[in-house]
Amino acid sequence: xxxxxxxxxxxxxxxxxxxxxxxxxxxxxxxxxxxxxxxxxxxxxxxxxxxxxxxxxxxxxxxxxxxxxxxxxxxxxxxxxxxxxxxxxxxxxxxxx
Numbered sequence: 697x698x699x700x701x702x703x704x705x706x707x708x709x710x711x712x713x714x715x716x717x718x719x720x721x722x723x724x725x726x727x728x729x730x731x732x733x734x735x736x737x738x739x740x741x742x743x744x745x746x747x748x749x750x751x752x753x754x755x756x757x758x759x760x761x762x763x764x765x766x767x768x769x770x771x772x773x774x775x776x777x778x779x780x781x782x783x784x785x786x787x788x789x790x791x792x793x
């Protein structure tokens with residue numbers, strides 16, 4: 697694991713004001729494992745990498761250092777919207793660009 701991933705994991709955790717214990721509980725691991733990810737001692741499995749991306753609202757590519765863009769400020773939660781509302785939202789966003 698390169699330094700970029702560990703730095704990004706630390707920065708994302710701090711940016712969100714999360715403790716290692718909180719992150720660990722969210723993805724079902726121990727705080728020691730989160731620490732190991734951040735110290736470059738261990739690599740997250742694909743499943744845990746996806747879980748980390750989900751709680752930080754970024755792409756896995758961002759965590760891996762394959763993207764320079766932290767998309768968290770552009771994330772819109774559409775979980776409770778119906779298909780029609782999502783379509784309208786997409787149209788609004790498209791017209792903003």
